[in-house]
Amino acid sequence: MKKCSILLLGVMFSLAGCSGEANNNVVKVYNWGDYIDESTNRMFEEETGIKVIYEVFPTNEEMYAKVSNGNATYDVLIPSDYMIEKMINEELLTKIDMTKIQNYQEIDDDFKNLPYDINNEYSVPYTWGTMGIVYNTSMIDEEIDEWADMWNPKYENQIFMYDSERDAIMVALKKLGYSMNTKDPSQLEQAKQELIAQKPLVLAYVGDEGKGKMENGEAAMMLAWAGDAELMIGNNPDLKYVIPKEGTNYFVDAMVIPKNSENYDNALKYIDFMCRPDIAALNMEYIGYSTPSSAARELLPDEMKNSEVAYPDLDLINKEMFTDPSSMLETYSRIWTEVKAASK
Amino acid sequence: MMNSLKRIYLGIIIVILYAPILVLITFSFNESKTTSWQGFSFKWYIQLAQNPSIQSALRYTLIVAFVSSIIATIIGVMAAVMINNLRGIKRQFIMALTYIPLLSPDIVIGISLMMLFSTINVPFGLTTLILSHVTFSTPYVILSIMPRLMLLNPNTYEAALDLGATPLYAFRKVILPEILPGVISGAFIAFTMSIDDFVVSFFNTASGVNTLSIQIYSMARRGVSPEINAISTLIFLTIVIILTIVNIKASRKMKLEGVQK
Amino acid sequence: MNRKYLITPYALWSFIFVIVPLFLLVIYSFVKTVDGQVIFSLESYTKFFDPLYIDVLLRSLRLAFITTIICFIMAYPLAMILNSREFSNKTMILILIILPMWMNSLMRTYAWMILLENKGVINNILNFFGLPTKQFLYSEGSIIFGMIYNFFPFMILPIYTSLTKIDNHLIEASYDLGANKILTFRKIIFPLSFPGVITGVIMVFMPSLTTFMITRLLGGGQVILIGNMIEEQFTRTNNWGFGSALSMILMGIILVSIMFFSKNETLAKGGSLI
Numbered sequence: 001m002k003k004c005s006i007l008l009l010g011v012m013f014s015l016a017g018c019s020g021e022a023n024n025n026v027v028k029v030y031n032w033g034d035y036i037d038e039s040t041n042r043m044f045e046e047e048t049g050i051k052v053i054y055e056v057f058p059t060n061e062e063m064y065a066k067v068s069n070g071n072a073t074y075d076v077l078i079p080s081d082y083m084i085e086k087m088i089n090e091e092l093l094t095k096i097d098m099t100k101i102q103n104y105q106e107i108d109d110d111f112k113n114l115p116y117d118i119n120n121e122y123s124v125p126y127t128w129g130t131m132g133i134v135y136n137t138s139m140i141d142e143e144i145d146e147w148a149d150m151w152n153p154k155y156e157n158q159i160f161m162y163d164s165e166r167d168a169i170m171v172a173l174k175k176l177g178y179s180m181n182t183k184d185p186s187q188l189e190q191a192k193q194e195l196i197a198q199k200p201l202v203l204a205y206v207g208d209e210g211k212g213k214m215e216n217g218e219a220a221m222m223l224a225w226a227g228d229a230e231l232m233i234g235n236n237p238d239l240k241y242v243i244p245k246e247g248t249n250y251f252v253d254a255m256v257i258p259k260n261s262e263n264y265d266n267a268l269k270y271i272d273f274m275c276r277p278d279i280a281a282l283n284m285e286y287i288g289y290s291t292p293s294s295a296a297r298e299l300l301p302d303e304m305k306n307s308e309v310a311y312p313d314l315d316l317i318n319k320e321m322f323t324d325p326s327s328m329l330e331t332y333s334r335i336w337t338e339v340k341a342a343s344k
Numbered sequence: 345m346m347n348s349l350k351r352i353y354l355g356i357i358i359v360i361l362y363a364p365i366l367v368l369i370t371f372s373f374n375e376s377k378t379t380s381w382q383g384f385s386f387k388w389y390i391q392l393a394q395n396p397s398i399q400s401a402l403r404y405t406l407i408v409a410f411v412s413s414i415i416a417t418i419i420g421v422m423a424a425v426m427i428n429n430l431r432g433i434k435r436q437f438i439m440a441l442t443y444i445p446l447l448s449p450d451i452v453i454g455i456s457l458m459m460l461f462s463t464i465n466v467p468f469g470l471t472t473l474i475l476s477h478v479t480f481s482t483p484y485v486i487l488s489i490m491p492r493l494m495l496l497n498p499n500t501y502e503a504a505l506d507l508g509a510t511p512l513y514a515f516r517k518v519i520l521p522e523i524l525p526g527v528i529s530g531a532f533i534a535f536t537m538s539i540d541d542f543v544v545s546f547f548n549t550a551s552g553v554n555t556l557s558i559q560i561y562s563m564a565r566r567g568v569s570p571e572i573n574a575i576s577t578l579i580f581l582t583i584v585i586i587l588t589i590v591n592i593k594a595s596r597k598m599k600l601e602g603v604q605k
Numbered sequence: 606m607n608r609k610y611l612i613t614p615y616a617l618w619s620f621i622f623v624i625v626p627l628f629l630l631v632i633y634s635f636v637k638t639v640d641g642q643v644i645f646s647l648e649s650y651t652k653f654f655d656p657l658y659i660d661v662l663l664r665s666l667r668l669a670f671i672t673t674i675i676c677f678i679m680a681y682p683l684a685m686i687l688n689s690r691e692f693s694n695k696t697m698i699l700i701l702i703i704l705p706m707w708m709n710s711l712m713r714t715y716a717w718m719i720l721l722e723n724k725g726v727i728n729n730i731l732n733f734f735g736l737p738t739k740q741f742l743y744s745e746g747s748i749i750f751g752m753i754y755n756f757f758p759f760m761i762l763p764i765y766t767s768l769t770k771i772d773n774h775l776i777e778a779s780y781d782l783g784a785n786k787i788l789t790f791r792k793i794i795f796p797l798s799f800p801g802v803i804t805g806v807i808m809v810f811m812p813s814l815t816t817f818m819i820t821r822l823l824g825g826g827q828v829i830l831i832g833n834m835i836e837e838q839f840t841r842t843n844n845w846g847f848g849s850a851l852s853m854i855l856m857g858i859i860l861v862s863i864m865f866f867s868k869n870e871t872l873a874k875g876g877s878l879i
Contacts, residue, residue, distance in 0.1 A: 028552050033562060038397070053552035054397060056562055061841040068843065071467050072550030157740065163826045165841075203723075204743040204825025212378065216724045333842045334657075340829040341661050344744075350686045354698070357683060360754070361705045364716030367726060368708070371719070423615030430612075438612070441619045444627070447807075447863060449815035451832055452852045455839050456626030459849075463629060479622040482615065542711055542818060547839065560711045561818065576712045583707045587700065 027266040028053045030063060030074040032253070033208050034228075035127075037286030044273050050266045058207050059164050068092060073260055075267040081252050082322035084123050085116035089324055094259045095121045100268045103275035110314075111252060111292035115321065123254035124271050127289040129226040130250055130312065130319065131167065132243040136236075139220035147175035147244045150221060151194070156201045158220035160213070163205035165336035166325065167249070168195060171223060174246045181323045188331060195339045205340075214239070225251075227289030230309045234288070241309045247318030252292070365580070372573035388570040389578075395571055401559040402575065404470065405539060408555060412477035413534035419478070420485030420534075421527055425519065427486070428493040442483045453480055454547035461548065468550035476548045477538045484537065485530035492526035493519075539579075634849035649850035658834070662854070665830040668745060669813035672752040673760075676809045677802070679753075680760040684798075688768040699765070706758055714751055714822050721747060721823075743825030751819040752812075759808035767801025768794070803866050811859055831855060 029041075033056040041052040055074075057063040060083040066072045068090070079087065087093050098104050101124060111125040135144045139158065150159055150171065161168055170180040172191035182188065203219050204210070214222045215236045224232070229241035255271045257264065273279055280296035290310040291297050297305055304310065325332065372389070376382035392398060427438050445453060457476045466472055496519065504514035520527075542557035549558065560572055637646040652658070687695055705713065720726045721741040728738045741747055771794060779789040817832035831851065838848030 042396075055550075055552045055554065058562065059841065061843075065840050065843050066550055069462050071462050071465060073467060074551060161826075199827075202827070203740075204827060206825065213722065213724075216378065216380070216722075218723050329842060330844075333837070333844075337661075337829065337834070337837075338657055340826065341657055341664075344827055350689070353682065354686060357679070358701060361702065361757075363720060364713045364754075365705055365708050367716045367719055368712055419615050419618060422611040426612035426615075438616070441616075441623065444619075444623050447811070447859065448627075449811055449832075449855060449859065451815050451817065451835055452630070452856060453626075455835065455848060455852060456630045457622065458839065459629045459633060459845065460622070460626040475622060479618070482618070486615075536707065540706075540710060557709060557711055560709060560715070572712070576709055580708045584704065587704075591696075591700070 025049060025266070026051045026053050027076060027263050027270045028055070028074045029076045029078075029270065030055050030057060030067070031076075031078045032056060033058055034211075035078065035253075035287055035289075037283050040274070040279050040282055043279070044270060047273070048266075048269055050263075050269065052270070061164075061166075067258055070260060073262055074258055075261040075263045076270050077256050077258055078126050078253055079256065080322070081114065081116040081254070082324055084254060084256055085324040086326055087256070087258075088117065088122050089326070092259055093122045094257050094261065094264070096124060096257055096271065097268060101272045101275065103272050103277075106275055106277055106280075106293045106295050108292055108294050114252060115323070116252075117254070123256045124275060125252050125254045125292040126274065127227065127284070127287070128250070128252045128292055129290050129310070130243050130317065131170070131223065131225050131248050132229065132241055133221060134214060134224040134229045134232055134239050134241050135221040136214070136217060136219075136238050137240050138238040139217065144221065144240075145242055145245055147171055147246050149244075150223070151175070151198050151201065153201060155220055157203045159198075159202050160204055160206045160210045160219045160222035161198070161202050162210070162223045163207050165332045166322065167223065168205075168339070169332060169335060170249050170322075172198075174244070174248060177246060180249060180320055181325075183328060185331075188335060192335045192338060195335070196342045199339060199342050200344055202344075225289070226309050226312075227287055230288035230304070230307060233309065243312060243317055245318070247320060250314070250317070250319035250321055252321075253289075368573050369577045369580075372570055372577045374570060377570060388574040392571045392574045397554070398556075398559065398571055398575060401554045401556045404473070404553055405555040405557075407470070408473045408477055408545075409535050409538040412474050412481060412538050413531050415474070415478045416481040416485050416534045417527060417531040420482045420530060421489060421523075423482070424486045424489040424493055424523075425515070428490070428496075442486055445480050446483045446487075450480075450541075450543035451547075454544040457544065458547040468548060469553045472548045473545055473553065473555070476544050477541065480541070480544055481534035481537050484533045485527075488530035488533060489523050489526040492523040496522050630849045630852055632849075633845050634853050637846055646846075649846040650854075652847055653850055653854060658851075661829060661834055662831050664745075664828070665814055665832070666858075668749055668752070668830065669810050672749050672756065672813040673806055673810045675749070675753055676757055676760040677806065680757065680764055680805065681802075684761055684765040684768050684801075687765055702761060703758060710755055711818065711822075714755065714819055717747075717751060717754065718742065718822055742823060743827050745824075745828055747823040747825075748820055748828060748830075751823040752816060755816075755819065756809045756812055759812075760805035763801040763804035763808070764798060765801070767798040767804075771797045806866060807863055810862065814859070815855060 027050050029052055031054070035056070036054075038054070041054055044050065045052055057066070060079050063077065063079055064083060064087070067074065067077065067087075084093070098120065104124060107125055111128060112120050117123045133144055133147075133150065140155070149155075150161075161171075169188070169191055172194040173180045173182060173187065175194060176187065176190055178184075178187045178191070206213065206222075208228075210219075210222055211224070211228050211232055213219065214224075215232055217236075224241070226241060226243075229239070233239045233241065255274065257267045257271075261267055274283070275293065277293055277295040277299055280291050280293055281299035284291045284296065285300055285304060288304075288310065291300075297311070370381075373384050373386070374381055375385040375387065423438075427435060427442075430438060453476070457472075457479065461468060461472050461475075466475075501514055501518050504518045505511065509517065540557070541555075542561060545555050545558055546561065549555070556572075556575070560576075563569060563572060634649050635645060635647070636643050637648050638644075687698060718725075722728065723738055723740055723742070725741075727741070732738060741750075775793055775797070776789060779793050784792065815832045815835075817830070817836040820828060820830050820833050835848050835851045835855070838844045838851065
């Protein structure tokens with residue numbers, strides 16, 4: 001018995017030892033799931049000797065819930081535009097010393113001075129993209145080109161919606177021809193009714209797991225981001241991506257540093273590293289999203305570089321960006337609960 | 345007739361219980377990442393050895409399980425011995441306290457601890473994980489020791505004291521050997537509960553400290569990598585092997601004792 | 606042993622990590638913040654009394670009931686079979702039943718997703734035999750199935766334990782006195798196994814009522830239960846007050862149902878079976 005417990009203690013301490021030593025020189029990164037080529041983290045570790053502690057979140061809202069309560073410490077976050085705006089407003093972010101980000105010059109001017117961070121003080125763009133519909137041409141004969149197609153009873157139980165209140169409400173509002181940032185109660189009420197009406201047609205409200213299912217032909221149509229669509233089409237050429245003509249969400253995800261970061265300098269190095277064109281290109285090739293840096297885009301394989309899915313002509317799209325939703329959160333949550341609780 | 349019906353029923357239940365496990369093990373040897381069979385391969389086991397995030401999750405899972413089950417066992421043994429001596433309202437009070445975590449839903453334990461840690465500003469991570477695991481597993485340790493203690497003759501302990509043993513010595517020589525099976529099974533329950541826990545950990549960790557369960561949950565929502573199948577298979581097999589060895593030893597011991605008698 | 610201080614660590618631990626958190630739960634459920642000022646408010650509770658949330662609660666109760674009843678109907682005969690004489694290696698079979706619990710429960714639930722998908726293993730087998738694809742997933746049915754699968758062992762173990770404790774002489778005596786099998790079961794076996802049944806019912810009902818993971822993985826977001834609503838208040842909506850109030854209501858329901866199902870004594874007996 002005694003030997004046993006000594007052995008146990010030994011194992012315990014050696015285990016604890018492994019994890020303890022790592023705590024000195026680290027950068028803690030909190031990013032979307034499936035949103036990086038993890039080998040770039042290893043390359044960063046090798047180049048700088050800073051260990052990357054990497055964790056993922058499924059939605060902006062879940063990231064915010066964890067970070068805003070103050071007891072979770074991360075050094076680099078990669079939220080979307082409207083969430084960055086909200087976090088700046090709530091003073092959760094710290095300014096980034098842009099003189100230390102040498103590769104910031106690689107970011108195209110199109111992605112600077114955007115409304116969520118008008119003076120480029122808090123964020124460095126990581127990716128951008130649009131939201132649209134991915135559909136399986138072997139299951140759908142007609143041309144899909146508008147949100148209303150997701151309400152077509154022909155496709156009952158063949159539609160995947162995204163399990164994220166903001167994106168689902170965006171789709172309904174756009175279908176109705178409203179702004180996705182509307183605060184008008186009657187417009188939101190109509191959007192809710194649309195979503196409830198759509199529920200019987202929806203096979204499932206999915207998260208990222210929907211991508212693999214869609215590739216396997218589990219559903220015929222799915223609400224998806226362009227980057228995910230790019231990868232899905234790579235795995236199953238029958239799939240096709242469209243940006244509906246009613247207009248859509250145009251987003252930028254950017255790297256920011258939270259106020260309670262304990263490794264500010266390492267965070268700067270990490271952000272700088274991720275902006276380097278060769279690294280950004282590696283990441284974009286892996287995740288399928290669009291890079292805000294022309295230099296990085298040049299390094300991509302041809303079919304990706306010229307992809308209309310990832311790099312649509314922004315001037316031709318009827319696009320809109322989300323804004324700080326703080327005052328509307330209760331309303332959104334209520335709408336979404338009603339949709340989810342509605343009988344199928 | 346009746347007999348074969350029983351066997352069929354038992355068989356169906358066993359099949360249902362093992363179907364998903366079979367699927368997981370099978371797909372851990374699948375060449376492809378998708379859920380269609382593309383040929384046999386050890387690829388995911390090899391990649392497992394190079395995947396830092398799964399390795400760190402495994403490490404945290406084991407650290408938390410070892411540390412929390414040891415603390416829970418120590419606290420639990422001390423508490424159980426004392427509860428056994430308490431009578432009346434005090435005993436009822438402590439027992440009620442013991443039943444609270446047992447009868448509270450995981451999700452309530454999880455969020456209430458989360459609120460505690462945020463209120464008193466304990467940063468989420470390894471510490472909060474261990475504290476919360478000790479909290480939900482200690483009652484199981486106590487409850488697995490109590491029945492043994494009730495069988496104990498209190499006079500033997502008194503006798504040891506009368507014969508000049510220090511309380512600690514008397515505890516080690518008189519009480520501990522009697523309750524040891526209960527202590528061991530309690531520690532084992534605490535350990536496995538900690539390894540399998542998802543809900544409480546989910547609310548009480550952050551900053552890159554992940555257990556396997558949390559890793560699996562975040563992956564299940566975006567396609568589980570077959571490496572997770574591989575590590576689950578390994579853990580499962582380890583436990584099957586340990587249980588088999590323990591059982592064989594136990595049955596041998598039983599046989600030996602039977603011979604001696 | 607009069608060293609009462611030995612209990613201090615446990616008492617202290619329970620106070621800090623059990624009592625205080627529950628106390629916080631109560632407080633959070635009764636306050637709200639207005640202009641940075643924390644004031645007493647019943648808002649979180651009044652918010653709950655809304656057909657929308659009541660509906661979610663009722664659905665959760667219904668699914669938990671169905672799960673518990675099916676688990677009971679499946680487990681009792683199995684426990685009887687295990688306890689019957691013709692199986693010589695009962696321990697072996699019992700271990701066989703418990704063993705799957707050592708595979709991570711999330712993994713097992715996830716595996717059912719692979720099995721039950723429209724393009725999943727079972728549907729592939731159906732298609733192979735020329736049968737049409739059947740949609741198993743993304744419904745209340747698949748959630749109930751997942752809960753039964755996950756919590757079934759919690760029902761079988763206590764029932765089996767209480768059956769093994771029944772003195773065989775009682776049963777023989779009943780036969781000797783002329784009772785037939787059914788009467789013996791009704792008057793002797795079932796009443797004596799009742800504490801095990803109660804423990805099993807509580808141990809299945811409680812996690813079924815509160816799960817949020819099974820709904821997420823097998824329900825495809827089509828159904829939301831009270832567990833999901835609580836989780837959402839803490840991980841997405843960030844409304845701790847409402848989340849706490851929901852938890853308080855949930856605790857209340859569980860407490861009432863436990864009191865309804867059992868008196869203290871049977872609970873204590875059942876509890877020691879764990």
